[in-house]
Amino acid sequence: MKFSVVVFPGSNSDYDAFYAASFVLGEDAALVWHKDTDLQGADVVILPGGFAHGDYLRTGAIARFSPIMASVKAFADRGGPVLGICNGFQVLLEAGMLPGAMVRNDRIKFVSRLVPVRVEHTDTPFTAACKSQQVLHLPIAHGEGNYYASPEVLSELEQHRQVIFRYADPLGVVAPEHNPNGSLNNIAGICNRQRNVVGLMPHPERAAEAQLGSADGRVIFASAVQALASLSR
Amino acid sequence: MRARVYVTLKPSVFDPQGRVVADALVTLGYQDVQDVRQGKFFEVELSATDVATAKARVTEMADKLLANPVIESYRVEVLP
Structure with missing residues (x-):
């Protein structure tokens, strides 16, 4: 299967995602320039971390005008799995x-460290190979990861089981003191109602091999492989 | 014509930058500062010739791009 990783001007985790999909997982992978409109036969699309278009105006605000985004949206509308990592998550929100x-993070500072993240639901293409309530140690690196939604939207997210990752402690306990950025309900990642579009602030691609301090991120990529294999069976 | 757009975080959204600025002002001796909200300011030059049209156009722009309505509110002023 094929992972297509979109490259925006200012992306900086694009090659990490490409590496995780190709060298770690052994799957096909392509880097797709944001001015292109062809996703190169993608089975999975990844919007990587970084600072797309310099984060001008707001994080992710300009990236939604990149020509490739119309193709990404059409791919998602057809049910194609799309993963937004960090800045890619911000792009999905703005789009x-x-x-x-x-x-902005509630304590202003850019936060860059390994954090425990609890997997809430395994019925998405990016958590299919996880265990429910499994704790993954993943790096975060962001200044604006403080998730906000109106009370109505937040309760809809919870009601429809769309909160997929929460900041927790290593035992999986979710509490305000384990929240690194002020996100409502300790939200680290969510999915859409159809569950094929997932966004998360932590970087699974930077934790896909033990040499990187954690190999817990590998399961996010392995999930996509497993989910697509079970679809085609 | 020229329009001005003021964008601020909604009152329900915590503004950590504004909080830091408020704390800094208090540290400078401005004990009377109770709160600061930081925002963005845009000046838009338009070819429109009447105020109503300009205001409608710029309001649409604010809604679609200049502000993120999920977290921000905005105010549009058209200069005569």
């Missing part, structure tokens, strides 16, 4: 493909 928005 209206996921609900809510990101604001």
Whole structure:
């Protein structure tokens, strides 16, 4: 199967995602320039981390105008799995493909460290190989990862089981003191109602091999492989 | 014509930058500062010739791009 990783001007985790899909997982992978409109036969699309278009105006705000985004949206509308990592998550929010928005971390600082993240639901293409409530140790690296949604949207997210990852402690306990950025309900990642579009602030692609301090991120990529294999069976 | 757009975080959204600025002002001796909200300011030059049209156009722009309605509110002013 094929992972297509979109490259925006300012993306910086594009090659990490490409590496995780190709060298770690052994799957086909392609880097797709944001001005292209062809996703190169993607089975899975990844919007990587970084600072697309310099994060001008707001994080992710300009990336939604990149020509490739119309193709990404059409791919998602057909049910294709799309994963937005960090800045890619912010792009999905600004593009209206996921609900809510990101604001500045509550303690202002850019936060860069390994954090425990609890997997809430395994019925998405990016958590299919996880165990429910499994704790993954993944790096975060962001200044604006403070997830916000109106009370109505937040309760809809919870009601429809769209919160997929929450900041927790290593035992999986979710509490305010384990929240690194002020996100409502400790939200680290969500999915759309159809469950094929997932966004998360932590970086699974930077934790796909033990040499990187954690190999827990590998399961996110392995999930996509497993989910697509079970679809085609 | 020229329009001005003021964008601020909604009152329900915590503004950590504004909080830091408020704390800094208090540290400077401005003990009377109770709160600061930080925002963005845009000046838009338009070819429109009447105020109503300009206001409608710029309001649409604010809604679609200049502000993110999930977290921000905005105010549009058209200069005569």
